[in-house]
Amino acid sequence: MTTFAIEDFAAGCKRVMDQASNQKEAARAYLAEAVARCGPLEIMRALQAAVPPDANIGELIVHASPELTMLYARVPARFQSGIHDHTVSAVIAQLEGQEVNHIFERDAAGSLEEARAITVRSGEILTLDKDVIHCIENPGDAPAHALHLYQGDFGALSERRSLWSWGAHQQKPFSFPELLQESATAMHQSGNRSGLNALVKAIPASKALIDALPE
Template sequence: MWNIEQFVADCRTAVNRDDTHRSVAEVVDRAMRDPAGVTRSLGEPTESGIFPIYKSSDLTIVNVVWKPGMTLMPHNHEMWAVIGIYGGREDNIFWRRVADDPEGRIEAAGALALSTGQCTPLGKDLIHSVTNPIPKLTGAIHVYGGDFFEAERSEWDPESLTEHAFDMDKVRALFED
């Protein structure tokens, strides 16, 4: 049976063995093979939010619960990530910087829909936006290769697609509204 303490220990071991996303991706993939077990261990999501599970300088694990219809503006992490969906769906649009744009604009470069039981790695330099397109809460485990809450990174205005400093307080407010 899946449990959060063992998951954290397995992620910690994976990062100690390999500081890229590859080993952690295997751990998250194993967990997503039992999404019902993850839900039992974490509890059925009842509200949206960013719920820290583990945090260190080289590893952060977060339970992210997206409210129905929620969209998070394009942003980067400045570290690798592995995302696993244990309930619901998360749609990602991937973005790339527009060459030689003085305002740091971005343009769409691809997309990926993740559903219950699926996971994907995200590279250190990836820019993405996220939407929960379904009428129920979506639960996801996000594992980051660094201190997610302290990293300096960027977000992009959803209308003008211009770059600005990432504002964690603004993001938390989106989850609370």
Template sequence: MFNLETFVEDCKTAVRRGPSHGAVGEVLRRAMADPTAVTAALGAPRSGGLNAIYKSPELTILNMVWRPEMVLMPHDHNMWAVIGIYSGREDNIFWRRTRDGAGGRIEATEAKALAAGDVVLLGRDTIHSVINPLSKYTGAIHVYGGDFFEAERLEWEAEGLTERRWDPERAKALFADR
């Protein structure tokens, strides 16, 4: 059975062991071995949102609920991240800066579909975009190696993939139900 308080304490212990996200990944993999139990503890996703479970300068744990058919443009985190899906699906496209680096441009390199029970580890420099391809909400636990809301980060706008500073208020508004 998934216990949220125990999960948070296990993540904090894993971070104290070292700066790598591997130990946190193991904690999240254990939790996602039973996504139904995670759903029971957090509740079935019913409205979009970036819901903070725990936040400190070293660690942020979010219950991210993706609206149906939501698209989040490419962005970085400027810290490691571990993502586990407990309900629905999250399709990720991974990006890299173009070889010439002109104008902050990026190009897609690979894609990965995550379903309930799946976990992925993202490095500090990873750039990705996310799509919820379903007509229902998707629930995911996202764990970050720092303060998710205070970090200096980048995002790329849709049409020209132009680089700009990430705006946490713009992100919160995107997740909110309309």
């Protein structure tokens, strides 16, 4: 097993994407090779070393450039996210634990409905097309760890992205505070007390918005 170096990976990944006719497939293959060569736990070690120990789930971007964002997805136990898009393709390498991706599609009337759920386990890779609408869930009792690659600069993309309200599926502009709100609502409406408790532990400021949710 070899050491995983974030900036070397980013440079190599951008190089293969630049030379490829299918950038998403090139990024997937490059990430799969890194997982096979370094191992999931070595990649997790490198990601943990790159963020402050108390970084919350909104502060885990370890590389950002116009072509590529690398996000350390450290997902609290039992966490459920709000429904959102990315507007660029994504490649997910699961490092420890599991991540369930609920994929939504529009029905004939244009309303969103869940079409399928895909579980990614440690050592596995999942690719998501740029028009995918999803929410994620950690089904386990411990934090789940993944490396997410996005083909663009997440900060710059933010204003193109959307969120959908839990239940009613009303589309609205994306923002991190709104995503947190919708995630809390999703867990509240699912009766997922452990997920809400883990969220408060990961982001203490989320307690106020959870306390304000209707009974």
